[in-house]
Structures are given as structure tokens and as C-alpha cells.
Amino acid sequence: MSMSSSMALATVGGSRSDALSLNGTEDQYVSFTVGTEEYGVNILAVREIRGWTPESRLPNLPDYVRGVINLRGIIIPIFDLRARFGGGKTEVTKRHVVVVIQVGERTRGILVDAISDILAIGPDAIKPPPDVDSGLIDAEYLSGLYTAENRMVTLLNVDKLFANEHGDHQDPVDSRAIAANAATP
Amino acid sequence: MDDLSRFKQTYFDESAELMAVAEAGLLRLSPGDVDMDEVNAIFRAVHSIKGGAGAFGFSELVAFSHEFETVMDELRNGAIPVTTDLIDTLIRANDLLGQLLGCAGDEIDPPPGLTDDTVAALRHALAANRTGDPPQPVAESAAPPASATPDDEDDEAGIFGDALAAIHAARADDDPPGTGSGTADRVRWTIRFRPKSDLLLSGNEPAYMLRALRRLGEADIHCHLDDLPALADLDAELLHLSWTITLTADASVGRDRIDDVFEFVADDCDLQISADAPLPAVVEPSAPAASAAPPPPARTEPSAVPGPPAAQTTTTPATTSPATAKSDGAKTDGPAKPRSGNSGGDHGGLTTHTIRVDLDKIDRLVNMVGEMVITQAMIAEHLRDLPPGQFQELQEGLEQLAQHTRELRESVMSIRAQPVSSVFSRMPRLVRECATMTGKEVLLATSGENTEVDKTVVENLVDPLTHMIRNSIDHGLEGPEERERIGKPRAGTVHLSAQHRSGRIVIEVTDDGRGINRAKVLSKAIEKGLVQPGASLTDEEIDNLIFLPGFSTADQVSNLSGRGVGMDVVRRNISALGGRIGVYSTPGEGSRFVLSLPLTLAVLDGMVISVGEERFVLPLTNIVESLRPKPVDLHGLVNKCDVMMARGEYVRLVYLHRLFGIPKAVDDATRGLVVLVETEDGSRLGLVVDEVLGQQQVVIKSLESNFRRLDGVAAATILGDGRVALILDVAGLREMSRHSGDSDRARPTATPTPALAGPSPRQRQTV
Numbered sequence: 001m002s003m004s005s006s007m008a009l010a011t012v013g014g015s016r017s018d019a020l021s022l023n024g025t026e027d028q029y030v031s032f033t034v035g036t037e038e039y040g041v042n043i044l045a046v047r048e049i050r051g052w053t054p055e056s057r058l059p060n061l062p063d064y065v066r067g068v069i070n071l072r073g074i075i076i077p078i079f080d081l082r083a084r085f086g087g088g089k090t091e092v093t094k095r096h097v098v099v100v101i102q103v104g105e106r107t108r109g110i111l112v113d114a115i116s117d118i119l120a121i122g123p124d125a126i127k128p129p130p131d132v133d134s135g136l137i138d139a140e141y142l143s144g145l146y147t148a149e150n151r152m153v154t155l156l157n158v159d160k161l162f163a164n165e166h167g168d169h170q171d172p173v174d175s176r177a178i179a180a181n182a183a184t185p
Numbered sequence: 186m187d188d189l190s191r192f193k194q195t196y197f198d199e200s201a202e203l204m205a206v207a208e209a210g211l212l213r214l215s216p217g218d219v220d221m222d223e224v225n226a227i228f229r230a231v232h233s234i235k236g237g238a239g240a241f242g243f244s245e246l247v248a249f250s251h252e253f254e255t256v257m258d259e260l261r262n263g264a265i266p267v268t269t270d271l272i273d274t275l276i277r278a279n280d281l282l283g284q285l286l287g288c289a290g291d292e293i294d295p296p297p298g299l300t301d302d303t304v305a306a307l308r309h310a311l312a313a314n315r316t317g318d319p320p321q322p323v324a325e326s327a328a329p330p331a332s333a334t335p336d337d338e339d340d341e342a343g344i345f346g347d348a349l350a351a352i353h354a355a356r357a358d359d360d361p362p363g364t365g366s367g368t369a370d371r372v373r374w375t376i377r378f379r380p381k382s383d384l385l386l387s388g389n390e391p392a393y394m395l396r397a398l399r400r401l402g403e404a405d406i407h408c409h410l411d412d413l414p415a416l417a418d419l420d421a422e423l424l425h426l427s428w429t430i431t432l433t434a435d436a437s438v439g440r441d442r443i444d445d446v447f448e449f450v451a452d453d454c455d456l457q458i459s460a461d462a463p464l465p466a467v468v469e470p471s472a473p474a475a476s477a478a479p480p481p482p483a484r485t486e487p488s489a490v491p492g493p494p495a496a497q498t499t500t501t502p503a504t505t506s507p508a509t510a511k512s513d514g515a516k517t518d519g520p521a522k523p524r525s526g527n528s529g530g531d532h533g534g535l536t537t538h539t540i541r542v543d544l545d546k547i548d549r550l551v552n553m554v555g556e557m558v559i560t561q562a563m564i565a566e567h568l569r570d571l572p573p574g575q576f577q578e579l580q581e582g583l584e585q586l587a588q589h590t591r592e593l594r595e596s597v598m599s600i601r602a603q604p605v606s607s608v609f610s611r612m613p614r615l616v617r618e619c620a621t622m623t624g625k626e627v628l629l630a631t632s633g634e635n636t637e638v639d640k641t642v643v644e645n646l647v648d649p650l651t652h653m654i655r656n657s658i659d660h661g662l663e664g665p666e667e668r669e670r671i672g673k674p675r676a677g678t679v680h681l682s683a684q685h686r687s688g689r690i691v692i693e694v695t696d697d698g699r700g701i702n703r704a705k706v707l708s709k710a711i712e713k714g715l716v717q718p719g720a721s722l723t724d725e726e727i728d729n730l731i732f733l734p735g736f737s738t739a740d741q742v743s744n745l746s747g748r749g750v751g752m753d754v755v756r757r758n759i760s761a762l763g764g765r766i767g768v769y770s771t772p773g774e775g776s777r778f779v780l781s782l783p784l785t786l787a788v789l790d791g792m793v794i795s796v797g798e799e800r801f802v803l804p805l806t807n808i809v810e811s812l813r814p815k816p817v818d819l820h821g822l823v824n825k826c827d828v829m830m831a832r833g834e835y836v837r838l839v840y841l842h843r844l845f846g847i848p849k850a851v852d853d854a855t856r857g858l859v860v861l862v863e864t865e866d867g868s869r870l871g872l873v874v875d876e877v878l879g880q881q882q883v884v885i886k887s888l889e890s891n892f893r894r895l896d897g898v899a900a901a902t903i904l905g906d907g908r909v910a911l912i913l914d915v916a917g918l919r920e921m922s923r924h925s926g927d928s929d930r931a932r933p934t935a936t937p938t939p940a941l942a943g944p945s946p947r948q949r950q951t952v
Contacts, residue, residue, distance in 0.1 A: 054908065055909075056799065056800075056901075056908055056909040056910060056911070057799055057847070058892075058895060058898075058911070059844070059845030059846060059847070059895065059896075059897065059898070059911075060845065060846060060895075060896070061895075067909075068888070068892065068901065068909045069909060070903045070907055070908065070909050072556070073552060073553075073555065073556040073559070073886075073903070074886070074890070074891065075886050075887070075888055075890075075891060075892075075901050075903070075909055076891045076892075077891060077892040105890075106890070106891045106892075107891050108891060108892075
């Protein structure tokens with residue numbers, strides 16, 4: 001009853017994706033580019049894609065937290081994926097886009113360079129990330145790698161990607177430490 | 186299953202209302218001044234709770250409410266007198282009933298033995314008082330042990346609904362039929378009882394009513410089968426029968442006794458009761474109703490026999506019998522079973538003027554209206570950029586839109602508004618308890634209970650008011666002897682009032698006690714190190730010391746107050762709601778606490794300020810003034826932070842852009858502006874900003890629902906251009922700036938200040 005419609009949608013979507021992968025059918029992914037790299041997130045987590053609108057900064061946060069925007073009356077944070085992966089803060093232009101994703105009950109936006117594709121990916125086609133030192137890449141938020149033609153698409157686990165920004169009473173020091181971690185090339 | 190749980194929810198909602206009715210009634214009861222309507226209302230409330238509990242199978246609840254109801258029944262029969270003890274017991278019983286309801290709602294078993302004491306007390310009250318002489322003649326015939334021994338029938342009544350009263354009424358007159366005191370004294374009644382087909386669904390059982398009638402006198406009952414459908418079409422859960430009863434009863438059996446039998450189904454049936462002089466036995470088809478009566482629809486027997494002259498014919502759909510009408514009046518508004526007096530439509534009293542709406546739905550509406558306000562402000566802002574004079578009509582249309590939006594917002598807000606009476610009504614009880622504990626005599630007067638304010642504000646008022654009233658009784662009022670000695674009435678008065686004043690609600694708690702003992706307050710404050718010895722304070726400042734944390738003047742900690750938590754908590758709660766509290770006291774004459782609160786927590790009066798390219802909103806309640814300092818007013822304090830001389834006082838300057846790491850901001854206070862802000866505890870701070878853009882009402886938006894809490898930020902809002910602005914938390918800013926004194930001087934732009942590196946010991950101390 002009290003569940004918001006969007007949340008209900010996400011729940012339904014979640015169960016459907018399970019069913020699909022059980023049948024061995026394909027999941028759809030939205031892929032987008034940040035610099036020369038291409039990333040993908042499950043389409044069921046994506047609520048909408050919108051053009052860049054100027055954000056309002058939030059004080060004293062790591063620079064991958066761009067700030068907040070007004071999404072039809074709700075206030076959502078915007079994360080800069082390039083900064084998150086240590087590529088420095090994105091110089092935004094009008095052509096940049098925000099992918100609005102739903103993680104649990106929370107809605108948030110990811111700033112990326114451009115949307116590139118919608119990919120249908122079967123579970124077999126997803127390769128595990130190579131064995132890398134966890135100090136090098138925090139592999140937790142990578143759910144796998146996929147080869148589309150001859151591009152490599154890094155599939156992201158959106159639940160984990162900003163997990164450190166979930167908690168309400170989360171110590172900002174941690175987030176900065178993680179940011180520093182991610183910034184280490 | 187789902188359906189059942191939905192009904193359960195309705196049951197609990199209604200029970201909560203009934204509990205409130207019962208409690209209010211109980212609190213108004215007092216020995217020697219018994220309002221029978223009140224007693225009836227309480228009885229009915231308890232009875233309805235019991236009926237529903239039976240239907241859902243909450244056995245503990247049924248058992249306990251039965252005991253409770255038994256006492257109430259005796260009380261309304263006048264069989265037992267009202268005593269203070271009894272009232273206390275009943276109030277306790279009402280609390281227990283609430284607890285049991287809570288247990289039932291959480292689907293847990295109540296702790297064993299929970300009700301034992303109170304049940305014992307209730308039974309004791311019955312037993313002890315039964316022997317006393319019956320104070321009213323009505324009680325004479327009630328001598329048989331009506332309800333102390335619950336029997337099968339009673340229990341069934343609990344399950345099947347509301348026939349209990351009927352049975353009691355009946356049992357009270359066990360003898361009349363036999364004692365036949367001559368037909369001359371007997372009256373014959375013709376009762377046409379035509380229940381709605383869904384009567385059984387509400388748990389009523391006509392058989393009980395008929396049986397009850399039989400006990401009133403000689404009843405000749407005819408059952409009409411006309412409406413009975415063919416067996417194949419029969420719905421077993423619906424009632425297709427109606428009855429005509431010819432009741433010959435003693436003259437002492439009044440109309441009200443018959444009404445009582447049908448009391449609980451009055452809304453669910455067509456009932457015609459007429460009395461006639463002794464006449465030869467009539468007539469199975471009874472009187473077609475007199476003028477006012479709606480023609481019985483399906484049952485067409487336009488009987489040629491124009492029945493006995495309908496001496497007292499009344500119809501009882503919608504309209505209620507005199508007895509119930511009166512007690513409904515006593516319940517004032519918001520009765521659980523609305524029995525409105527209008528007989529519009531033969532819909533049997535189902536017309537109601539209130540609906541129950543899920544709070545979520547209203548919140549969604551409030552949100553949408555908030556959006557509309559923002560959109561409208563957005564359009565207005567764009568319109569300002571258009572060349573003037575060219576779009577006259579658009580301009581006018583927009584002005585109208587603005588007006589309608591404002592009205593819409595007010596209407597929507599008023600849906601959420603509730604009268605403060607829901608809080609005020611809890612206070613008599615508190616006063617009673619406090620008075621007992623302190624041995625003082627206290628009268629509580631309230632006014633302005635119908636003042637409306639947003640639901641969230643109402644909910645948050647309970648704690649502060651409780652503290653304040655306790656404080657007034659414990660500290661303010663003198664004991665009765667002392668009061669007499671100084672020529673005041675023995676009983677002290679606490680006056681609680683509410684009123685709207687300039688867009689805020691103002692609540693006052695006034696007592697006629699001794700007032701604040703300033704000498705004592707001051708010495709206590711010095712003793713506790715809250716004030717420097719030798720400091721000279723005005724009377725007002727001394728009075729306000731009582732709001733400091735850890736302050737208490739009580740010589741010894743009493744149960745009620747004196748632990749030094751109280752008034753500071755009150756102040757904190759109030760300011761969390763965006764309100765202020767003040768105290769005015771006259772020694773020897775009493776004190777007055779004045780609370781002022783915003784009418785809603787959804788919007789806030791704020792001042793929009795700009796720093797660099799960012800804009801922020803400062804709550805208006807925090808702002809003292811804003812000014813541009815001259816260079817001579819600014820001083821460095823041990824090279825750590827800047828202070829400014831403002832109105833003879835040094836205040837610390839906090840550069841918002843440094844605290845928040847905002848680039849491209851004015852760094853020189855003499856070129857920017859200093860907004861003098863004050864936190865709830867009265868400490869001041871100079872906030873250095875670029876510009877003050879203007880005052881605006883903003884809709885409060887949560888930052889936490891999609892992100893998380895941030896230091897120095899209370900919430901967020903959306904400004905007219907659709908951009909987000911943060912609402913600043915002044916107390917939080919002060920905390921942040923306190924342990925980042927160095928970084929205030931060093932100027933790190935865009936790097937995180939160490940302010941957030943973790944709570945310093947000092948912060949922990951003050952938090």
C-alpha cells in the first residue's frame with residue numbers, strides 16, 4: 001500500500017530478470033561510454049535517461065558526488081562515473097547525459113559521456129572480470145565483462161557501485177578513502 | 186484473508202476512536218455529577234470494541250472488555266454509585282483495553298496476568314457497591330445478578346454483536362409479563378421491525394431482539410416471509426425476514442425501553458414503533474407508515490386496514506431515538522458510528538460527512554501541490570525575462586494561476602490539519618495524575634481546542650506540552666495549604682490555550698502559581714556553572730535560564746520533574762519543529778509559557794542567500810539581522826578566527842564558502858554580507874555570505890530519501906528556477922565551524938575541510 005509505484009516497478013522488474021536468466025534467455029543492458037571505455041547496466045535498473053542539467057553542489061564530499069538535481073520534485077544525487085573511476089571530474093557539456101537508476105528504494109543519477117547501445121546479453125556471454133589485485137580495482141561493483149563486436153563492455157553492479165553512499169550515518173571519511181582507492185590507477 | 190486483515194485495520198482504527206471517546210468520557214465523570222449520556226457513550230464504546238473483538242476472535246479482549254462493560258452497565262443502570270476509586274479503576278481498565286488492542290494489533294499474546302488486577306478491581310467495585318442501597322428506583326428490578334455472572338448468552342452476544350444490552354434490558358424486567366396488573370395499565374405497542382438484508386453481516390442477531398421484546402411483555406410476533414427468495418437464490422448470509430410484533434406491556438415499560446432493544450441496529454433497519462390504546466388484537470400487516478415514513482419498498486401490502494391511529498408513530502431510519510440522539514450530542518463530532526440527524530434518503534443513517542483516507546494519499550497530494558507551486562514560480566520567473574507590455578494576457582493568466590495555486594495549497598494543507606484538541610484532550614488525565622502525585626489541587630482550563638494545525642505538528646506537540654504542564658504543576662503551583670495562606674483559592678489553575686496568530690499557532694500554558702523564583706534560579710545557575718558569578722542578568726534572561734540543559738530548581742528530584750531534563754528538551758523539540766518558546770513570569774502571580782509553531786512542517790519561511798554560484802536557504806526563525814560590516818568592526822581572534830562587533834557584542838564569523846568549500850565566493854566580509862543568526866540555545870554567529878537574495882516560502886524536501894544526511898544541512902528545497910538549494914542547519918554549521926577554526930583562516934577552496942574528520946571531543950560534549 002505504502003510502496004511507491006516506482007519501487008513496485010523495480011520489484012517486478014527484478015523478479016522478471018530472474019525468470020529470464022533462469023530460462024537462459026537474454027538480459028538487456030544499457031551501455032554508455034565514459035571516455036574510451038564502455039560500461040553497461042541492467043536495463044531494469046534504469047528509470048530514465050536525461051540530458052545534463054546543472055547540479056547544485058553538496059558540500060564536503062568527494063568529487064565524484066557531483067551534487068543534487070531536481071527530478072520532478074524529488075531530489076536525487078548525481079555521481080560522476082569518470083571521477084568515480086579516477087579519471088578526474090567530468091567537464092560537462094550539453095551532450096552529457098545522466099542515467100537515472102533505481103537502487104532499492106533510492107533513486108540516483110550517473111553522469112556519463114553518452115549512451116551507446118542497448119545490448120541483449122545471455123548469461124553465458126558474460127565473462128568474469130580478470131583476476132586483479134583488489135588494491136588495483138575494487139572488483140565488487142563489476143558484475144562481468146562482455147564483448148560486443150570488438151568492444152569490451154564492463155557490466156556494472158549498480159547496487160554495489162555507490163554502496164558506500166547508502167548509509168545515512170555513514171562516515172564521510174570512509175567514502176573519501178574509497179574514492180582515493182578508486183583513484184589509484 | 187486479505188479482506189479480513191483489511192477489516193481488522195478498520196476495526197483497530199475505529200477502536201482507537203472509541204477508546205478516545207471512552208477516555209474523554211471517563212475523565213469527565215466525577216462523583217456526584219454523573220451525566221448519563223456520558224456513561225452511555227462509554228458503555229457503547231466498550232461494547233463496540235468487545236463486539237468487534239468477538240468477531241475477530243480476540244478472546245482476551247472479549248473477556249476483559251466484558252468485565253469492563255459489566256461495570257459500565259451497572260453504572261448506567263444506576264446500580265452502583267460513581268466514586269473516585271471507581272473512576273480510577275475504570276480509567277485503568279480503559280488503558281488496559283488499549284494495551285490489549287495493541288497486542289491484538291501486533292498479533293502477539295498479551296503477557297499473562299496482565300488484566301488480573303484490574304479485573305479483580307472491577308469485580309470488587311461491583312461486589313462492594315451492589316450491597317449499597319440502590320440510589321435510583323430503576324435499580325430495584327435490576328436486583329437479579331445481571332452481569333456479574335456472565336452466561337452463555339452474554340458470551341454469544343459478545344460474538345454476535347450487540348444484543349447484550351437488549352438482554353440486560355430484558356432481564357431487568359424479568360417479571361412484568363407474569364405480574365399482569367390489569368389491562369387498564371397496559372399499553373399495546375405495534376412494532377414493525379424490518380432489518381436491512383445485511384444486518385447479520387454486522388454481527389447482529391434479530392432473535393435476541395425479539396427475545397428481549399418478549400421479556401418486556403406479551404409479544405405476539407409475526408414473521409413475514411414475503412421477501413424470501415426461492416431456495417436456489419437464497420443467500421445464506423443475508424436476512425430476508427421482517428417482523429411485526431404486537432407487544433402488550435406494562436405502562437411502566439416506556440418507549441425508551443423498546444428503543445433500547447433496537448439501539449444497536451437503529452441504523453440498519455426500518456423500525457416503526459407505535460403505541461395505541463388497548464384495542465382488539467390486530468392485524469398482521471401493520472400500519473403503513475405515517476407521513477414521514479418512507480414507504481417500505483419491496484414489501485407491498487398497502488393494507489386496507491389503516492392500522493391503529495399512529496399515536497406516537499416515528500420512523501427510525503436515520504433519525505435516532507431520543508436517548509441515542511442525546512448521547513450522540515455529547516460525543517460531539519467524530520462519532521465512530523455516524524448517526525447524523527438528517528433523514529435525507531432512506532439510507533438508514535449511512536450518510537456520513539467524513540471519510541477515512543490513507544495518509545499516504547494525502548501526502549502524495551501535498552507533494553504534487555508542492556510541485557505545482559514550484560512549476561508556477563518557474564513560469565513566473567521565465568515570464569519576467571519576456572519584453573514587458575507584450576504579453577499582457579499571459580501575465581494576467583499567470584497571476585490567476587498563482588492565486589489558484591495558493592488556494593489549492595491552503596486547501597490541501599487544511600486536509601492534513603487537525604484540531605489540537607487531540608493533544609489537549611490528553612492533558613486532563615496528566616493533570617489528574619500530577620495532582621495526585623504532588624498532593625496539589627489543580628484545575629485545568631483549556632481554550633481554543635479547535636485550532637487546527639498540521640498533523641505532524643500536532644503529533645509533535647504531545648511531549649513538549651506534557652513537560653510544560655508537569656513543570657507548571659510541580660514547580661509553579663503551590664500546595665493547597667500554602668495557597669490558602671496567601672489568599673489564593675485552594676486549587677491552582679493551569680490554563681492551556683491555542684490560537685492562530687499571523688500564520689503560526691501560538692500555544693500558551695499559564696499557571697497562577699508562585700512564578701519563577703529568580704533569586705533561586707540565578708543561584709542555581711551559578712552553582713551549576715551555567716552562569717558566571719557576578720554576571721548581571723535581566724529578569725527576562727534569568728527566566729530563560731530554565732531552558733538551559735541540566736538546569737533544575739527542584740530541591741529534590743521528584744517523580745514528576747526535577748531531573749534537569751525537561752525544559753531544555755522542550756525547547757529542543759520545539760525548535761526542531763521550527764518554533765520558539767518563551768516564558769513570562771510574575772513572582773507570586775504565576776508564569777506563562779508561550780509556544781509559537783509553524784502551521785505546517787511541509788513549508789518553511791526562508792531567506793535565500795547566495796555564496797559563489799550556489800544558493801542556500803536559511804530558516805527565517807534563525808535570522809536576527811543581516812548587515813555589511815565596516816572594516817573597523819572586524820577583528821582577528823588569536824589569529825584563529827574572525828570576530829565582529831555587532832550591537833555591542835562580539836560574534837564569531839563563519840565563512841560559509843570556506844566551510845563548504847565553495848569556489849568563486851566573496852572572501853571579504855566587508856564586501857559581502859554578514860547574516861547574524863541565532864541557534865535555539867541563543868548563541869549567535871555571523872555567517873558571511875555573498876548576497877541576500879530575498880525571503881521566500883520554500884517546500885521542504887528530503888535529501889536523505891535518495892542520499893544521506895549532510896553536516897550543516899537540514900534539508901533541501903527546489904527554487905523557482907527548478908534548481909535545488911540546500912536548507913542550512915545553523916546549529917550544525919556552528920558545530921562544524923567550531924572545530925575547524927584553523928581552516929577558516931587558511932583558505933582551502935574546494936577541498937574537504939577537516940571539519941568532517943570525525944567528532945572532536947568537544948563536539949561530543951556538546952551534542
